[in-house]
Amino acid sequence: MRYFVAFSYFGKFYHGWQNQPNAITVQQVMEEVFSKLLRKPVNLVGAGRTDAGVHAKQMVAHFDIEKISDTDDLIYRLNAFLPDDIAIQNIYQVSSDAHARFDADERTYEYWVVQDKNPFAMESTHYVKHSLDLDAMNKAASILLEYADFECFSKSNTDVKTYLCKIKKAEWKVVDDKLIFTISADRFLRNMVRAVVGTLLDVGLGKSSIETIREIIKSKDRGKAGVSVPAKGLYLTQVKYPKHVIENNG
Known part of the structure; x- marks a missing residue:
């Protein structure tokens, strides 16, 4: 069984x-x-x-x-x-x-960022001390929903047959003392979420413009996207299945 x-x-x-x-x-x-x-x-x-x-x-x-x-x-x-x-x-x-x-037809990840140095959060969040433009980061994140090919955010030399992903949600929110980025899609490429977050943080820090996101995605070049943020801030939070999969008790 x-x-x-x-x-x-x-x-x-x-x-x-x-x-x-x-x-x-x-x-x-x-x-x-x-x-x-x-x-x-x-x-x-x-x-x-x-x-x-x-x-x-x-x-x-x-x-x-x-x-x-x-x-x-x-x-x-x-x-x-x-x-x-x-x-x-x-x-x-x-x-x-x-x-x-x-x-599984949908997976959701969260990435946790803190902006105040907190010794109790150093192993579970990414600390960014400089101020971030949350509005710009959300505008840049919304652009992700317009595209399907995310080779630019994939780890180099990854053996995958397709770089296509259907992103259904991508947004930043302030939750208590954290900035939390939530992203949902049918599938993710290796290292994709951490590369996306690094790229959006560049926008929030003023290193890149909002429209730069389009250029990065169209380039399909990992070298043009932001750095991968540390793994310690990333959480797989939900895996969804069609009802017939989880309700059929065989």
């Missing part, structure tokens, strides 16, 4: 989600605990990958196992064995062909 697991993690001590040789990842740690408690090898297939140091408020993965008699008890035991920076929120049965990655 196939199950979806919803979970979160603080990414500081991990080399991203996906298993890699000679580096500790969230997938590796979770698969080891799942396999130990379920007493057989468990392979988790995630909704996507996050880079080293990136966090997830909501990540989803699927795995196959015989019927779980008590999911609440399994969640309790998994959380007891997992390290403090990984937490399971839910496990639920889905149809046998449901896929955590390929069936």
